[in-house]
Amino acid sequence: QVQLQESGPGLVKPSETLSLTCSVSGSSINNYYWSWIRQPPGKGLEWIGHIYDSGTTNYNPSLKSRVTISLDTSKKHCSLKLSSVTAADTAVYYCAREGYYDSSAYYFSGTFDYWGRGTLVTVSS
Amino acid sequence: DIVMTQSPDSLAVSLGERATINCKSSQSVSHSSNNKNSLAWYQQKLGQPPKLLIYWASTREYGVPDRFSASGSGTDFTLTINGLQAEDVAVYYCQQYYNTPWTFGQGTNVEI
Numbered sequence: 001q002v003q004l005q006e007s008g009p010g011l012v013k014p015s016e017t018l019s020l021t022c023s024v025s026g027s028s029i030n031n032y033y034w035s036w037i038r039q040p041p042g043k044g045l046e047w048i049g050h051i052y053d054s055g056t057t058n059y060n061p062s063l064k065s066r067v068t069i070s071l072d073t074s075k076k077h078c079s080l081k082l083s084s085v086t087a088a089d090t091a092v093y094y095c096a097r098e099g100y101y102d103s104s105a106y107y108f109s110g111t112f113d114y115w116g117r118g119t120l121v122t123v124s125s
Numbered sequence: 126d127i128v129m130t131q132s133p134d135s136l137a138v139s140l141g142e143r144a145t146i147n148c149k150s151s152q153s154v155s156h157s158s159n160n161k162n163s164l165a166w167y168q169q170k171l172g173q174p175p176k177l178l179i180y181w182a183s184t185r186e187y188g189v190p191d192r193f194s195a196s197g198s199g200t201d202f203t204l205t206i207n208g209l210q211a212e213d214v215a216v217y218y219c220q221q222y223y224n225t226p227w228t229f230g231q232g233t234n235v236e237i
Binding site for chain 2: 035044045046047049058059060061062094096109110111112113115116117118
């Protein structure tokens, strides 16, 4: 079955760069968008951005200047970097497979059918 | 950005009764080309990632019980849970995927 696993430091200092990796198993990493979504403790969900296997990316404008998402198709890894972090970036970070193929093999993006369990990143000195 | 607003923020329902959650988008998420609405619903239980329940505003994801139903078009959408069960206690989110950035409602907490 499809499994996603986020990994990375659970504690990052203010002004430093948050780096996370999502390992994908049970699914081709090609031909899908892979998204990062975050959730501050006790709060709602915020889409950070996504990447397609071609390397095409799309970021949330609220974070665009600080975010980089990359894909290593050989390792089946999707990575997130968020620079110049502050306490407001403290959140559970999820990676998720985005989109699906219908019976005509047409791809629809935008929904998230598989999620990792998430990893809590705390920004604190 | 399309702003998604859910109501109510919290809802207490007796076991076996109906729960109704509303979601309103700040602009239409309906595609005139195919009459589909780019609106999804997720369920998030405590300590777990969200789970996709509904997409295209009313299509249940494979394996989702049929007590979950959804409707709506344009800017107004509803998720209904008929015959609430204890395992349905969760926070429910709507999400639009009409335009990036994809955006979520603030969530509705459903409790017994």
